[in-house]
Amino acid sequence: MSIELDSIDRIIIQATQAGLPLTPRPYHDIAEKIDIPVDVVMRRIQVMLENGVIRRIGAVPNHYALGWSANGMTVWDVPDEHIDTLGQQVGALEFVSHCYQRPRIMPDWNYNLFAMVHGRDREEVETKTAQIAELLGKNCKAHTILYSTKILKKTGLRI
Amino acid sequence: MWQMDTTDKAIINRLQGGLPVCERPYQVMAEQFGIGEDELISRLENLLTQKVLTRFGPMFQIERMGGAFSLAAMKIPEADFERVTAMVNTLPEVAHNYRREHAFNMWFVLATEKPEGIIQAIARIESQTGYPVYNMPKEKEFFVGARFTA
Structure with a gap:
């Protein structure tokens, strides 16, 4: 199954692939940076979570540092x-x-x-x-x- | 030397699961750890600085966007390993690359926006390095669920 992404999705992916801002309102900060209304940004991210384009938003641990060497x-x-x-x-x-x-x-x-x-x-x-x-x-x-x-x-x- | 405390461990374990999409997601999560939003943010910054976390943010599944992933392996003579590593790592399509103890001693994941990008990246690596690339795309996924408890 392939999901059709439009240019807004692509801009959001490019703005977040290095990581989510560690600021109190991270989605607002992304929205401001890419000049797209925050409700659109949040809705697009929610849809991508639901259809699996985004597996999850979270921490990616370095398993070596956690002792899983x-x-x-x-x-x-x-x-x-x-x-x-x-x-x-x-x-x-x-x-x-x-x-x-x-x-x-x-x-x-x-x-x-x-x-x-x-x-x-x-x-x-x-x-x-x-x-x-x-x-x-x-x-x-x-x-x-x-x-x-x-x-x-x-x-x-x-x- | 800095050491993780129980709050850091709880953050690592819980935040592998997922951050909500809302106005103040860190505040929502911070409440669960019994700390303030500022403290959660500074702990996450520190865990990234200490390289306990490699990344914090969305994890994308490129196949769902019509792109492709593949695992590829190479057998590189020891004397040439560094040169080939530098060449392979230059390609933006190489998402991660591991050295492993085996005749097949280099294993990397290619991620491309279009399925044909995999073959193009492999062709480029072969021509630049002079070694064959063994392409092993997944044929079936039985389980993916890496969870590391801190």
């Missing part, structure tokens, strides 16, 4: 015909933050299920990964964990 992208080779069921089961685990099906790129990359697992250390990530392996059982032909060792860039979306 081990970040493991676990990747799994599971049968394509069962991936819907298996993906939903893995995604439902409370410690999995993102879970996607992605294409295999043979012969270099035979993993089709990705599940992001965070822990305070690698041991915690490995314990959680073992739980996923147990859940997948014989459906898992191969898996590995790719730990992140450095954030090279993190700016988020820019249009």
